[in-house]
Amino acid sequence: MAWLNDVIQGILLGGLYALFAAGLSLIFGVMRLVNLAHGDLSLLAAYAALLIVGPLDINPFLSIFLVVLLVAVFGYILQRGFLNFALEDDPMPTILATFGLSIVIQNLLLEVFSANSKGLDAGTIETQALKITDQISIGWFPLITLVTSVVVLFALQLYLNRTRMGRAFRATSDNQEAAQLMGIDNRHLYGLAMAIALGIVAIAGVFLGIRTTFNPSVGPARLIFAYEAVIIGGLGSVWGTLVGGMLLGVAQTIGAHLDPGWGVLAGHLLFLAVLVLRPRGLFAKQVQA
Amino acid sequence: MHAHPVEAAPAAGGPNASPGPRGGVRTSPLAEGLLEVEGVSTGYGSFRALFDVSLHVDEGEILAVIGANGAGKSTLLKTICGLLRTEDSTVRFDGRPIGTLPAHKRVGLGISLVPEGRLVFPSLTVHENLLVGGHSRRTGPWSVSKVRELFPLLDRLMDKQAAHLSGGEQQALAIGRGLMANPRLLLLDEVSLGLAPIVVTELYKAIPRIVAEGTTLIIVEQDIGQAVAVADRIVCLLEGRVVLQGRPDEVTREQISAAYFGI
Ligand SMILES: Nc1ncnc2c1ncn2[C@@H]1O[C@H](COP(=O)(O)OP(=O)(O)OP(=O)(O)O)[C@@H](O)[C@H]1O
Numbered sequence: 001m002a003w004l005n006d007v008i009q010g011i012l013l014g015g016l017y018a019l020f021a022a023g024l025s026l027i028f029g030v031m032r033l034v035n036l037a038h039g040d041l042s043l044l045a046a047y048a049a050l051l052i053v054g055p056l057d058i059n060p061f062l063s064i065f066l067v068v069l070l071v072a073v074f075g076y077i078l079q080r081g082f083l084n085f086a087l088e089d090d091p092m093p094t095i096l097a098t099f100g101l102s103i104v105i106q107n108l109l110l111e112v113f114s115a116n117s118k119g120l121d122a123g124t125i126e127t128q129a130l131k132i133t134d135q136i137s138i139g140w141f142p143l144i145t146l147v148t149s150v151v152v153l154f155a156l157q158l159y160l161n162r163t164r165m166g167r168a169f170r171a172t173s174d175n176q177e178a179a180q181l182m183g184i185d186n187r188h189l190y191g192l193a194m195a196i197a198l199g200i201v202a203i204a205g206v207f208l209g210i211r212t213t214f215n216p217s218v219g220p221a222r223l224i225f226a227y228e229a230v231i232i233g234g235l236g237s238v239w240g241t242l243v244g245g246m247l248l249g250v251a252q253t254i255g256a257h258l259d260p261g262w263g264v265l266a267g268h269l270l271f272l273a274v275l276v277l278r279p280r281g282l283f284a285k286q287v288q289a
Numbered sequence: 290m291h292a293h294p295v296e297a298a299p300a301a302g303g304p305n306a307s308p309g310p311r312g313g314v315r316t317s318p319l320a321e322g323l324l325e326v327e328g329v330s331t332g333y334g335s336f337r338a339l340f341d342v343s344l345h346v347d348e349g350e351i352l353a354v355i356g357a358n359g360a361g362k363s364t365l366l367k368t369i370c371g372l373l374r375t376e377d378s379t380v381r382f383d384g385r386p387i388g389t390l391p392a393h394k395r396v397g398l399g400i401s402l403v404p405e406g407r408l409v410f411p412s413l414t415v416h417e418n419l420l421v422g423g424h425s426r427r428t429g430p431w432s433v434s435k436v437r438e439l440f441p442l443l444d445r446l447m448d449k450q451a452a453h454l455s456g457g458e459q460q461a462l463a464i465g466r467g468l469m470a471n472p473r474l475l476l477l478d479e480v481s482l483g484l485a486p487i488v489v490t491e492l493y494k495a496i497p498r499i500v501a502e503g504t505t506l507i508i509v510e511q512d513i514g515q516a517v518a519v520a521d522r523i524v525c526l527l528e529g530r531v532v533l534q535g536r537p538d539e540v541t542r543e544q545i546s547a548a549y550f551g552i
């Protein structure tokens with residue numbers, strides 16, 4: 001029964017990882033850009049929420065709408081004003097550019113907010129739980145997180161599959177030059193992709209900010225979890241990313257159950273196992289460009 | 290550079306200018322064609338692929354551009370559609386200089402390229418490929434159902450991923466996708482590449498119907514036969530230079546082969 005509880009908690013946590021991973025996967029899919037600043041950008045969202053909730057005196061949950069908007073606009077500007085210029089056939093310039101960005105964000109946050117841990121307080125909802133049996137209880141907050149993740153990922157999937165811009169995203173992912181020949185402005189599209197990716201990771205950043213405390217140096221660790229969820233699930237599949245995040249979450253909670261220090265390690269081991277056995281991930285898109 | 294440049298094309302308004310039903314030779318030297326390319330020299334990095342290339346296409350005309358491997362045919366089409374940019378005034382469309390305009394904006398003006406090697410979107414279905422073709426569509430006759438009529442072979446493939454199509458099906462899809470933008474000028478780069486002759490004949494049957502809808506065509510081919518048969522006018526490229534221009538009835542096969550091989 002305790003194991004079942006681990007699995008449930010892991011799945012709940014995995015929803016959050018999937019939310020972190022979705023943007024990373026989208027960006028890589030559309031423009032072959034590995035965003036090493038992804039984790040730091042999620043932190044930026046958490047700090048933005050911190051700045052907003054005080055003066056406006058609102059619950060962090062409510063701040064999400066404003067934070068997502070701000071971070072998405074920032075993402076568009078970041079892409080069009082900076083990263084687009086580093087995009088080449090060679091992935092190295094963007095890797096270096098986002099690595100630099102990661103360091104800049106960390107130092108900026110350190111300068112403004114100090115190295116002290118901060119947290120977002122969402123009130124009593126953080127500790128309330130649904131008691132299923134003596135051993136299993138589901139926290140309201142993790143449940144809300146998971147539901148939000150599923151809804152957001154579902155919306156993303158719908159957007160990619162059903163809308164004109166969504167099709168343009170997939171066409172550009174298949175063949176960037178041919179997409180331009182269809183009248184698709186790739187610079188604008190890359191900006192939109194970054195806006196959507198960062199908007200989604202902003203939600204994740206605020207949720208994680210409510211769940212745990214954070215400080216300016218935790219971004220890279222989040223990037224690694226997101227990256228692992230993407231690889232486990234397989235590139236280019238939104239639902240694969242969700243399953244990847246959940247498997248990672250389950251591995252971490254079970255690992256932590258065995259020994260409190262093994263949680264993260266168990267996640268890494270699962271990631272390595274998938275890399276060895278199914279290098280393209282469990283649910284990779286069937287047709288590659 | 291070449292010992293015997295073949296120049297069969299009469300100069301604009303020259304002595305033997307016979308105004309045809311569709312203007313091969315310009316009736317007035319002042320009249321602008323739908324597309325004017327004037328003195329384009331371009332290439333890739335330090336490599337020059339085109340040297341001072343000029344040509345014009347009138348509305349409703351079919352221009353065939355022929356030439357051997359590496360002659361610069363695709364480069365010319367890239368310059369026209371905007372994948373390669375030049376000085377603004379060297380490419381004019383409907384009287385408007387567009388040489389610096391990016392490709393996606395030229396689609397909105399009415400220039401579409403069906404690229405060499407088709408480049409269909411492999412992970413998208415046939416239907417989705419067509420919809421993406423209409424991403425910045427102008428108003429006009431072409432729609433998904435009209436393309437299905439034009440290429441009945443696509444009809445039962447609409448929900449199939451483009452990656453699983455045969456070469457001929459992909460080419461039909463690529464042409465249909467290009468038409469979805471309702472272009473005024475459609476550029477076709479080596480439709481026949483790697484396809485069986487019977488398939489090529491099938492695909493070329495679509496050309497009169499495309500022209501009938503008022504679309505102007507530039508057809509690039511290595512294989513002279515098909516293109517010359519449908520063309521109103523021929524331009525032959527050799528090592529990045531225009532070496533022959535004229536109507537099919539004005540140029541002999543010998544002149545074409547001479548221009549083609551540079552002998
Ligand atoms: N992307 C590129 N980078 C560098 N050189 C190129 C590039 N594309 C073409 N070239 C060179 O430019 C010249 C003209 O090429 P282009 O593709 O226009 O020829 P083409 O007439 O279309 O030939 P083909 O019939 O083989 O398609 C060739 O010498 C080719 O090697």
Ligand SMILES: [Mg+2]
Pocket residue numbers: 362363364405478479
């Ligand atoms: Mg070519």
